[in-house]
Amino acid sequence: MASWTLETIVWDRFDGSKVDPEILRNIKAAALVERNAVDYGIYLGRVFADDPSFMQAVNGWVVEEIQHGMALGRWAQLADPDWDFDAAFARFRAGYKLPLEATASVRGSQAGEMMARCIVETGTSSYYSALKDALAEPVLKQICGKIAADEFRHYKLFYQHLRHCLKRDRLSRWGRLRIGWGRLAESEDDELAYAYFVASDAPGPYDRKRSIRAYIRRAYAHYRRPHIERSLGMAFKAVGLKPGGWLHRGATRLATRFMHRRAARLARAGA
Numbered sequence: 001m002a003s004w005t006l007e008t009i010v011w012d013r014f015d016g017s018k019v020d021p022e023i024l025r026n027i028k029a030a031a032l033v034e035r036n037a038v039d040y041g042i043y044l045g046r047v048f049a050d051d052p053s054f055m056q057a058v059n060g061w062v063v064e065e066i067q068h069g070m071a072l073g074r075w076a077q078l079a080d081p082d083w084d085f086d087a088a089f090a091r092f093r094a095g096y097k098l099p100l101e102a103t104a105s106v107r108g109s110q111a112g113e114m115m116a117r118c119i120v121e122t123g124t125s126s127y128y129s130a131l132k133d134a135l136a137e138p139v140l141k142q143i144c145g146k147i148a149a150d151e152f153r154h155y156k157l158f159y160q161h162l163r164h165c166l167k168r169d170r171l172s173r174w175g176r177l178r179i180g181w182g183r184l185a186e187s188e189d190d191e192l193a194y195a196y197f198v199a200s201d202a203p204g205p206y207d208r209k210r211s212i213r214a215y216i217r218r219a220y221a222h223y224r225r226p227h228i229e230r231s232l233g234m235a236f237k238a239v240g241l242k243p244g245g246w247l248h249r250g251a252t253r254l255a256t257r258f259m260h261r262r263a264a265r266l267a268r269a270g271a
Contacts, residue, residue: 004146006071011078011139018137019079026218027140028076028083028199032092033191035069037062039098047105047113054161061154068147075140083199092198095206096191111169112179114162118155118238119183125151126231127219134222155234162238173240180239210271217266220259228255 041062048054073085099106105113128148135141165171171179193212196202202211229252233243241247 006067006074008146009071009139009142011074013142014075014078014139015137016079019140020136022218023131023135023140023222024076024079025196025200026215027072027079028088029192029196029215031069031072031076031085032089032195032199033069034065034072035089036093036096037065037069039100040065042100043098043102044113046100046103047110051110057157057161061157064150064154068150071143071147075143078139079137088198092195095198096194107179109165109169109171111162111165111171112175114158114165115171115176115179115238116183117158118162119180119235121151121155121158122231122234122238123184125155125234126223126227129230130222130224130227133224133227159238176239180235213266213269213271217263217271220263221267223256223259225252225256228252228259 041058044058045055048058073089077083077085107113107116125148128144128151132141132144132148135144190208192215193208194206196215197206197211200214229248232248232251232255236243236248236251
């Protein structure tokens, strides 16, 4: 379980003069996605119904993810007292649904499911680490540091269970790479895009591409090479490739260039 609670956060250090409105937009969206972890717990409970010991760990993960959402949401309401976190979350839940009727992993196997979860935790741990290093507002900086530490630990949980599942499912390295790449592509799917749309009270009808571009522009701008290098090292490990080699170094250079150029291009386009 996490070593912190909402009471651990030093809320009275909040400094409204140091709130970046661009970051605030993304924090609101992240709060909705994190708070929605209960549905992921239901889904994983069906996928791993035959593994009660693992589900005990997953239940702890759900509690921690919800706490992330509550902490981010509370901070966002300090930064924008007019924002109604509960109302936004209700709207998000009404418009975005997970495949809770599934009785098996949408990734084809339990190993595939763990592969996908590793990629998700890779992304979240790097994102909150990048935010922590970029932030000036002390309370959000503390929150992001706590969340990043949790996400690194969550990656270890899912990676260890991935290794266990691979002994039975025998998912090939190519299969792991395919699932990992597919899950990366899904980072631009409806969940985050719709959360951004709802959280920002954007005018007009929902436009997935417009919303995800706006989110990405504000997220990618804060990544630096060390964040990307560590993130890719975790992803390489999950797919069965060796971190630290020439391929990892080359991928880090390319990913760093791509993310910074895309953020700049989207900014010029007014995303």
